[in-house]
Amino acid sequence: MTSTSPANPAEQHVAPQADHGDPAKGLIARIAEGRAWLFLAGLLVCFEIWSRLAFGATFVLNPFNLQSIAIFAVAPLLLATGQTFVIISGGIDLSLGFIMGLAAVIAAHATNMAGAAIPLPLAMLAGILAAVIVAGVPGIINGLLISRLKVPPFIGTLGMFGVARGAAFLLAGGTTVPVQNSWFALLGNGKFYGIPYLVLITAVFVIVMHYLLSQTRFGQHNYAIGANVQAARRSGIDIKGHILRLYVLSAMCAGLGGALYAARFTAGAAQAGEPLLLDSVAAVVIGGASLFGGSGTILGTVAGALVIAVIQYGLVFVNVEPFWQFMAVGVVIIISVLIDQAQRRFSGGRQDE
Amino acid sequence: MNNTDQTTPLLEVRNLSKHFGAVRALNDFSMTVRPGEVVALAGDNGAGKTTLIKAISGVFQPTGGEILLRGQPVAFATPQEAREKGIETIYQDLALADNLSIGANIFLGREPMRKAFGFLPVLDRKAMAEAARETMKRLDFHVSRLNAPVSNFSGGQRQAVAIGRAVYWDAQILIMDEPTAALGVPEQRKVISLIHQLKAQGRGVIFISHNLQDIFAVSDRIVVLRRGVQAGERKISETNHDEVVKLMVGG
Numbered sequence: 001m002t003s004t005s006p007a008n009p010a011e012q013h014v015a016p017q018a019d020h021g022d023p024a025k026g027l028i029a030r031i032a033e034g035r036a037w038l039f040l041a042g043l044l045v046c047f048e049i050w051s052r053l054a055f056g057a058t059f060v061l062n063p064f065n066l067q068s069i070a071i072f073a074v075a076p077l078l079l080a081t082g083q084t085f086v087i088i089s090g091g092i093d094l095s096l097g098f099i100m101g102l103a104a105v106i107a108a109h110a111t112n113m114a115g116a117a118i119p120l121p122l123a124m125l126a127g128i129l130a131a132v133i134v135a136g137v138p139g140i141i142n143g144l145l146i147s148r149l150k151v152p153p154f155i156g157t158l159g160m161f162g163v164a165r166g167a168a169f170l171l172a173g174g175t176t177v178p179v180q181n182s183w184f185a186l187l188g189n190g191k192f193y194g195i196p197y198l199v200l201i202t203a204v205f206v207i208v209m210h211y212l213l214s215q216t217r218f219g220q221h222n223y224a225i226g227a228n229v230q231a232a233r234r235s236g237i238d239i240k241g242h243i244l245r246l247y248v249l250s251a252m253c254a255g256l257g258g259a260l261y262a263a264r265f266t267a268g269a270a271q272a273g274e275p276l277l278l279d280s281v282a283a284v285v286i287g288g289a290s291l292f293g294g295s296g297t298i299l300g301t302v303a304g305a306l307v308i309a310v311i312q313y314g315l316v317f318v319n320v321e322p323f324w325q326f327m328a329v330g331v332v333i334i335i336s337v338l339i340d341q342a343q344r345r346f347s348g349g350r351q352d353e
Numbered sequence: 354m355n356n357t358d359q360t361t362p363l364l365e366v367r368n369l370s371k372h373f374g375a376v377r378a379l380n381d382f383s384m385t386v387r388p389g390e391v392v393a394l395a396g397d398n399g400a401g402k403t404t405l406i407k408a409i410s411g412v413f414q415p416t417g418g419e420i421l422l423r424g425q426p427v428a429f430a431t432p433q434e435a436r437e438k439g440i441e442t443i444y445q446d447l448a449l450a451d452n453l454s455i456g457a458n459i460f461l462g463r464e465p466m467r468k469a470f471g472f473l474p475v476l477d478r479k480a481m482a483e484a485a486r487e488t489m490k491r492l493d494f495h496v497s498r499l500n501a502p503v504s505n506f507s508g509g510q511r512q513a514v515a516i517g518r519a520v521y522w523d524a525q526i527l528i529m530d531e532p533t534a535a536l537g538v539p540e541q542r543k544v545i546s547l548i549h550q551l552k553a554q555g556r557g558v559i560f561i562s563h564n565l566q567d568i569f570a571v572s573d574r575i576v577v578l579r580r581g582v583q584a585g586e587r588k589i590s591e592t593n594h595d596e597v598v599k600l601m602v603g604g
Contacts, residue, residue: 215475217464224450224461231448235462236433294452 003180030300032343036303039332043307047314054318063194065317070199071264072316073309075100077302078257079273080287081209081251081278084301087180087284089246090226090293091153094189095142095160096254096280100273100279102168103258108132108177108268114139115181124183128259135255136248139166143244156290161277168270177268188263198260210298222246227295279308309333361424362387363557364409364440369418371404372402374419378404380581381418386526386557393546393568393589394561397601402561405578406528409559410442411435441524443515445531451504455496456481458503459488459518488517492550509540516547526557533567545571565594579603 031038044060059065060120079096095281111127118126138160145156179185190197213219224232232321238298254273262268275319287304289296361430362385371379379401386392396402407413409420411429419426422438429435432442449458457464460481467477483500489496494513512532519527529548533541541564548571551558562568562590568575569589576585577600585600 065441088533154540215469215473217466217476220453220464220476221462223452224457227450227452228448231450231458231461234432234448235446236436237462294450 007171009236012251016045018107028343030184031286033300033341034306035336036300039286039307039336040303040310043310043314045309047318049074052317057195057236059314059317065313067191067194067196067199069306069309069313071091071196072313073305074198074202074264075257075273076276076279076283076308077206077305078253078260079276080283080301080305081298082253083280084284084289084296084298085209085222085246086153086250087281087289087291088226088296089222089243090229090294091146091243091246092281092291093142093162093247093250094154094157094249094277095138096275097277098161098164098168098270099251099254100258100269100276102138102171102259102326103131103135103255103260104268104272105172105177105258105270106134106268107259107262108179109171111179111181111184111262112177116285118286120181120183121130124181124187124263126180127184127262128256129183131259132252132255135251135258137251139248139251140244142251143247146247147240147243165270172268172270179266179268181266184263185266188260188266197265206298206302207252209253213298218242218245223294228294279305279329282333283308285333288336288340292339305311362388362421363390363560365421365424366405366409367419367421369405369420370416371408371413371466372416377581379408380416381454382578382581382583383418384410384576384583384586386514388525388557389552389555390574391558391560391572393572393575393600394559394578394586395563395565395568395597395601396574399556400578400601401581401582402578403530404581406442406561407528408558410440410528436522436524438445439523439525441519441522441526442528443512443519443530443532448513448554449503449511452502454482454485454500455503455517456483456485456499457488459485459521460567461518477479483522485517491520491549491554492517494547507540508536510537510551512540512544513547516551520551520554520556524556527551527557528559528561530561531559531563532563533564540596541567565597569594570596577601 016110047059051057079100083093083096106125111123112156114123114126142157142160145151146153192200213222221232221237224235224237225242226238229239258268258272261272283304284296284301285291285304286307287296287300287302289300308329311332312325315325315328316322332351366382366384369379369382370377382401382405384392392455394405404413408415411432411434414428414430421427422440426437429438443502450461451572453461465477465500466474467480467559469475472511492513494517496506496510503511505516511602516527532544534543543566548558548560560572572589574586574588575592575597576586577597579601584603586598
């Protein structure tokens with residue numbers, strides 16, 4: 001042993017270990033990955049059968065139902081796209097709901113104010129822009145708190161939840177702010193070949209966000225930070241800058257959500273996003289992300305948001321008391337997480353040592 | 354191995370000191386690493402091994418002494434600077450992002466981009482996978498599933514990925530902190546054979562281990578640290594376990 005000849009490394013050779021290419025594991029992993037879409041398909045089938053038995057009418061093929069579900073899904077989905085990025089990075093953003101409310105109020109005020117000076121379509125754009133930009137401010141503060149001052153995301157954004165809530169109600173004067181702008185109303189309720197403008201805008205936005213997460217360095221670094229922040233730092237990734245941009249991004253998603261809310265109801269309300277925050281987290285989790293960070297996709301989140309919208313709309317459609325919605329969504333979240341756990345155990349992924 | 358004595362050392366550490374207040378974690382320490390040489394760094398806990406590698410890799414600024422790279426004095430303000438000059442540290446916890454593929458880990462922080470449809474910049478996953486395959490082949494390590502996250506691979510394979518990243522970016526000096534510590538026996542042997550590959554490619558390796566068997570299996574020289582000072586330096590062919598242990602504990 002004292003002088004193992006380094007000249008003959010072949011002796012030391014150990015055959016590379018077999019890859020873990022077990023096809024069964026691959027299948028389980030694939031099912032787990034697409035579970036949100038499976039849930040969605042299952043739900044649609046259930047409601048279709050229910051609807052046919054109870055009313056003798058189709059559920060899925062009724063365009064009005066599809067439009068309504070899509071409209072239902074818009075606001076939670078916009079919050080959830082930003083939330084997806086944050087959760088993948090290992091954080092959470094609890095302030096999104098009231099940032100959305102703040103943005104809705106800003107959008108209403110700004111559109112009205114601009115409408116007095118410039119043509120209505122431009123005033124509408126100004127209102128939306130103002131909402132998204134103002135929403136970025138709490139995002140910047142969140143980002144600075146979390147990246148520079150090392151405040152845990154849960155606490156930092158919880159604080160911002162309160163601040164944004166107060167600011168939104170103060171700006172709204174404790175009431176809803178109606179919008180006087182026919183273009184804005186058209187944006188919120190008009191359709192293009194049967195597809196509501198709101199849904200189109202959201203679809204385009206979601207595609208851009210999907211690109212950002214799956215095809216850019218920003219997205220790649222987001223996954224790396226969520227999995228192993230030390231590794232990301234050692235690889236030369238600017239963690240502080242990334243976290244700051246991340247929370248600004250998620251706040252701006254909420255800002256767009258608020259602007260579209262104001263368009264849909266032609267009014268800005270501070271409580272616009274109040275019930276949507278937890279829906280957004282639920283959509284991300286149902287969509288396959290882990291709250292520990294490092295996994296998740298925008299497409300999964302889209303499915304997650306649609307699952308929630310289908311449950312909410314579908315149960316109303318088949319005339320079930322609305323309180324069942326909460327239970328149904330809750331059960332789906334729990335099942336979703338159980339599948340995730342099972343998949344982790346089966347796929348031979350190392351548990352944390 | 355004697356002929357390497359004439360070549361310029363890849364890395365030379367001269368009279369390096371690092372003091373934390375009154376604590377002299379490293380004092381007047383010198384060592385060299387030549388191309389194709391594996392130097393083991395041994396010592397009890399708290400002997401100053403970690404301080405030394407952190408000073409070499411740019412994490413700490415040394416209090417005194419100098420570091421020469423191919424005869425040129427260098428000073429690193431950050432680990433990034435050291436890495437750019439070809440000194441790569443492979444940490445115990447591997448510093449891999451478990452959820453990313455081998456290629457994505459190799460390129461983490463400097464991902465190649467391509468233009469989709471002629472205008473849209475997107476990650477060049479094909480180039481990353483290709484580079485991963487090539488690099489792992491150079492380490493005589495064949496993986497078929499280049500898109501799988503590295504969490505699916507075994508400890509030794511993950512170690513190989515970390516080494517692969519250093520090799521891809523053409524690190525000339527690899528500092529390996531307990532690379533075999535968390536591995537089973539066959540995996541340890543695989544890592545040892547990886548180190549032989551690095552050696553054959555003319556790179557310098559600083560190998561830190563508690564395991565004397567591994568040290569004797571792979572190193573050309575051994576440098577023993579004790580309480581921040583060099584307690585001895587031996588050619589592996591001219592020493593044995595007992596002597597090294599005596600140097601370590603100061604018996």
